[in-house]
Each structure stands twice: as structure tokens, then as C-alpha cells.
Amino acid sequence: MATTNGLDELASRAARLEGVSTASLVAADPDRAAGFAVRAGPVYANFARQRYDRKALDALFALAESLDAPGRLRALFGGEPVNQTEGRAALHTALRGDLTGTESGREAHAQALAVRERMRALGDALAASQVTDIVSVGIGGSDLGPRLVVDALAPVEGGRFRVHFLSNVDGAAAQRVLAGLDPARTAVLLISKTFGTQETLLNGAILRAWLGDDRRLYAITANPDRATAAFAIPHERVLPMWDWVGGRYSLWSAVGFPIALAIGMDQFEALLNGAAGMDAHVLLTPLRENLAVWHAMTAVWNRNALKLSTQAVLPYDERLKLLPNYLQQLVMESLGKSVRLDGSPVGVDTVPVWWGGAGTDSQHSFFQALHQGTSIEPVDFIGVARSDHDHPGNHLALLANLFAQSEAFANGQDSDDPHRSYAGQRPSTLILLDELTPKSLGALIALYEHSVYLQGLVWGINPFDQFGVELGKQVANRLLPALEGAVEAKDPVTAALLAEWRQRVSPTR
Numbered sequence: 120m121a122t123t124n125g126l127d128e129l130a131s132r133a134a135r136l137e138g139v140s141t142a143s144l145v146a147a148d149p150d151r152a153a154g155f156a157v158r159a160g161p162v163y164a165n166f167a168r169q170r171y172d173r174k175a176l177d178a179l180f181a182l183a184e185s186l187d188a189p190g191r192l193r194a195l196f197g198g199e200p201v202n203q204t205e206g207r208a209a210l211h212t213a214l215r216g217d218l219t220g221t222e223s224g225r226e227a228h229a230q231a232l233a234v235r236e237r238m239r240a241l242g243d244a245l246a247a248s249q250v251t252d253i254v255s256v257g258i259g260g261s262d263l264g265p266r267l268v269v270d271a272l273a274p275v276e277g278g279r280f281r282v283h284f285l286s287n288v289d290g291a292a293a294q295r296v297l298a299g300l301d302p303a304r305t306a307v308l309l310i311s312k313t314f315g316t317q318e319t320l321l322n323g324a325i326l327r328a329w330l331g332d333d334r335r336l337y338a339i340t341a342n343p344d345r346a347t348a349a350f351a352i353p354h355e356r357v358l359p360m361w362d363w364v365g366g367r368y369s370l371w372s373a374v375g376f377p378i379a380l381a382i383g384m385d386q387f388e389a390l391l392n393g394a395a396g397m398d399a400h401v402l403l404t405p406l407r408e409n410l411a412v413w414h415a416m417t418a419v420w421n422r423n424a425l426k427l428s429t430q431a432v433l434p435y436d437e438r439l440k441l442l443p444n445y446l447q448q449l450v451m452e453s454l455g456k457s458v459r460l461d462g463s464p465v466g467v468d469t470v471p472v473w474w475g476g477a478g479t480d481s482q483h484s485f486f487q488a489l490h491q492g493t494s495i496e497p498v499d500f501i502g503v504a505r506s507d508h509d510h511p512g513n514h515l516a517l518l519a520n521l522f523a524q525s526e527a528f529a530n531g532q533d534s535d536d537p538h539r540s541y542a543g544q545r546p547s548t549l550i551l552l553d554e555l556t557p558k559s560l561g562a563l564i565a566l567y568e569h570s571v572y573l574q575g576l577v578w579g580i581n582p583f584d585q586f587g588v589e590l591g592k593q594v595a596n597r598l599l600p601a602l603e604g605a606v607e608a609k610d611p612v613t614a615a616l617l618a619e620w621r622q623r624v625s626p627t628r
């Protein structure tokens with residue numbers, strides 16, 4: 120049996136807290152309501168409504184200490200090959216700063232700065248042209264980050280460019296994105312770390328043909344030769360990235376070019392600076408005041424001590440409605456592993472299912488289950504203190520709902536009528552940003568990145584590979600000839616499904 124790193128002990132601590140209400144935990148500890156909180160720059164998080172007490176927290180911080188969390192953070196920032204299964208560093212932090220002064224960190228940061236200069240120049244050239252619209256073609260890590268940030272921060276009107284995103288291989292997606300766009304006023308970015316991703320290659324071919332003029336076709340990739348070979352994009356229109364940037368950690372690199380085009384290069388750099396501020400906090404702050412450590416160890420508590428199998432993220436801000444989608448890739452692709460670094464079974468539960476949606480909309484869809492369902496789903500609530508719209512009454516109502524839901528989940532409410540009774544004891548963290556700016560969003564995303572790294576450390580897994588996504592791609596590649604009619608599918612169920620499908624399409628399609 121693989122070592123469980125002291126997680127069994129946490130489960131027995133949790134058992135001792137069973138039946139103790141969250142309200143009595145708060146009442147028993149006068150400092151808890153305000154004291155179970157950490158602020159890092161523009162991000163404040165309050166953990167008082169989690170289902171642990173100080174002794175449990177002591178055990179969690181002791182666990183982080185025993186795993187040398189500070190040393191492992193230094194290894195990450197310093198460019199050690201923390202992505203052990205692929206023998207690589209994971210230097211996304213070097214895209215936004217140079218905190219450790221190691222040679223690899225310094226070199227990576229210098230490369231990142233040089234590419235940023237090129238992004239600025241290309242952006243300025245595009246701004247001086249007749250281009251009004253940008254289509255960003257990419258998927259997964261080459262899509263979700265830029266899509267989130269552009270949706271959150273792009274001006275509602277008056278930005279330099281309108282930026283559109285195309286990811287799905289479904290041709291309907293391309294058709295929808297292109298409807299209403301004028302090829303003569305559009306530039307296309309093909310974003311793919313590998314330049315071997317089926318969706319991006321197929322959509323890229325559609326866009327290239329639609330554009331009709333290769334001069335407005337750009338590539339962002341760690342494999343420029345492939346971009347040149349497949350799309351004849353000359354190197355001056357290729358922005359590089361590197362194998363030391365994981366796809367889901369890449370929005371800070373040239374993969375963020377759509378962000379820079381949507382909000383301007385200065386604002387893109389403010390996003391990076393926000394992340395750099397969180398980096399400095401996480402790297403340099405002792406464990407007990409370290410926001411990423413609190414967040415990660417809370418996740419470990421909920422998963423391994425309370426055995427909760429999902430994690431909801433509920434931003435109470437319309438502009439952050441894509442955050443759950445973004446975090447699904449960041450967290451689940453990073454931590455969805457069952458073996459430790461040495462290949463042995465992990466022996467404990469790893470990533471829960473991450474999901475969520477924006478409040479208040481989601482209150483009117485799935486909150487019933489959160490309040491009265493039989494399983495308990497821990498929540499990260501995210502709110503923004505100051506709004507930047509002209510409807511202050513709506514903002515107060517939004518925040519009243521945010522604070523109310525967190526209170527109602529924790530405290531519940533008794534009733535003689537079981538149908539109208541709320542058990543409460545639903546754990547949540549409330550994260551509050553001062554305002555939603557490039558800086559605060561950068562800090563928030565970096566917080567989640569570091570929390571993921573620390574959770575991976577506890578579970579002894581590699582958060583930087585994603586071999587699990589390969590099998591489905593391989594099977595799809597094998598099956599494409601069967602759909603084209605060239606071969607028969609070998610698997611009997613797939614063969615039956617294809618036969619069923621063939622009956623429904625005309626022979627020519």
C-alpha cells in the first residue's frame with residue numbers, strides 16, 4: 120500500500136468533529152470569524168466556514184511542513200524538473216517575474232520579456248491596419264485562459280479589437296464564429312503548443328481558406344517548424360512558447376496574445392504583475408499566513424478527511440462566469456491522477472470533480488441540491504467588493520446574495536416540517552477581490568495554480584502531465600478511417616454504433 124502521507128490521521132480528526140455544528144465551532148473560538156482569513160494583495164479569503172478547527176489546521180500545516188512545501192515551491196520557481204514524468208521544469212512563474220535568481224529562472228524570464236516586446240510590436244502593427252476583429256483558434260490550455268480573461272476584462276465597447284474564440288472541432292462552431300465577420304478586416308491567431316492538435320489544425324485550415332490572405336495569419340506555438348510546414352506561416356508571424364510552459368499554465372505567455380489584443384499590452388502586463396504579486400506572496404510567506412497553503416490544505420481536508428467528492432466554484436460576478444470552465448482544466452487535468460511520481464498507486468482520493476457557475480443565476484438552477492441534497496459539495500464563493508458599472512443597487516443585491524448563501528450553507532435552519540428544514544454544515548470559503556482588474560484577476564488565477572501544485576505535493580503526484588487525455592485521441596484517430604468507410608471498426612459495440620450511424624446519413628456524407 121502506498122504511503123498516505125498522514126492523511127489517515129486527518130480522517131480521524133474529522134470524525135471527532137462530526138456532529139459539531141459550524142456555528143458552534145465559530146462560537147467556541149472568538150478569533151475564528153475574522154482570524155481564519157488571509158489576505159494576499161488584492162485577494163482576501165475567509166475560511167471560517169470550513170468544517171475544521173484549530174487542531175485540524177495544526178495537523179494540516181504540519182503535513183505541509185513535513186512535505187517541505189517551502190522547498191518544493193522553491194524547486195518550482197527555480198526551474199527544477201518538477202514535471203518529472205516528462206523531465207521538464209514548469210516555469211510559468213518566470214513568465215511574470217524572476218523571484219529565485221536561478222540561472223534557468225533568469226533565462227526563462229529573459230525569453231518571456233523578449234517575446235512580450237514582439238507581442239507589443241505585432242499588436243501595434245495590427246492596430247495601425249484595417250483589422251477590427253481577431254479570431255483566436257486553439258483548444259484546452261490554448262483557449263480557456265485567454266477566453267476567461269478576455270470575457271472578464273475586455274471593455275464592453277471601445278476596445279482595440281473584438282476578439283472571438285474558436286475551439287470545438289464541430290464545424291458549427293466555425294460557422295457561428297465566422298458569421299458576420301469580414302475576412303478583409305480580420306486577423307487569425309492559430310494557438311497550439313504542439314501544433315499537432317486535431318481541432319486546431321482542422322479549424323485552422325477552415326480559417327486560412329476563409330481569410331484568403333495569409334498575411335493576417337499568425338501562430339503561437341512551441342513548434343514553429345510545424346506551423347510553417349502546415350500553414351506556411353513565416354517565422355516573423357510566429358510567436359514562440361516553450362516546453363517549460365504547460366498548456367494550462369500558458370495564458371501568461373504568447374498564448375495570451377488575444378488578451379493583449381483585447382485589453383492592450385499594458386493591461387496584459389498588469390495581469391502578469393498581479394500574478395507576480397501572488398507568486399511573491401506564495402514563495403516568501405510562512406505556511407500559516409500563506410494563502411495558497413490555506414487553500415490547498417483546505418482542499419485536502421475536504422477531500423481526504425471529509426471525503427467530499429466535488430468542489431463547486433461560484434463566482435458572484437458575471438464577468439467571471441467562465442472561471443469554473445477554466446478551473447476545470449487547471450485543476451482536473453493537473454490533479455486527475457491515480458499514481459504517485461514513482462508509479463505506485465496513490466492510495467488516497469485525489470482530485471474531486473470541479474464544477475460551478477455564476478451567482479446569482481446558479482441559485483435558480485442547482486442550489487436546491489446544495490442546500491438539501493444528500494451529498495455535501497464544498498464551495499469556493501468569489502465576490503468582488505467594488506463594481507465598475509452604474510447600477511449600485513444591483514451590486515448590493517448581488518453581494519447580499521453572496522454573503523447570504525455562504526451563511527445559509529453553514530448554519531442551515533431547523534423546521535418542524537422536514538421538507539422545510541436545512542441541515543447546514545456545508546463548508547465554504549469566501550474569496551473577496553477588492554475590484555476586478557487585470558491585477559486582481561492575475562492574482563486570483565495564480566492563487567489557484569499554486570494551490571494545485573501544493574495539492575499535488577500532498578498526493579505525491581505530478582500535476583504537470585496529462586497522459587490520460589491521449590487514449591481517447593488515439594482511438595479517435597484509429598476510428599476516423601472507419602467513419603470514412605475505409606476500414607471496419609474492430610470493437611463490436613463501436614461497429615454496431617457505426618452501422619446505426621451509417622443508416623442515418625446519406626452515402627455521400
Ligand SMILES: O=P(O)(O)OC[C@H]1O[C@H](O)[C@H](O)[C@@H](O)[C@@H]1O
Pocket residue numbers: 258259260261310311312313314315316319366367452585588
Ligand atoms: O496547445 P495544444 O498543443 O494544441 O494543446 C491543447 C490542449 O490539448 C491537449 O489535449 C491537452 O489535454 C491540453 O493540456 C492542451 O492544452
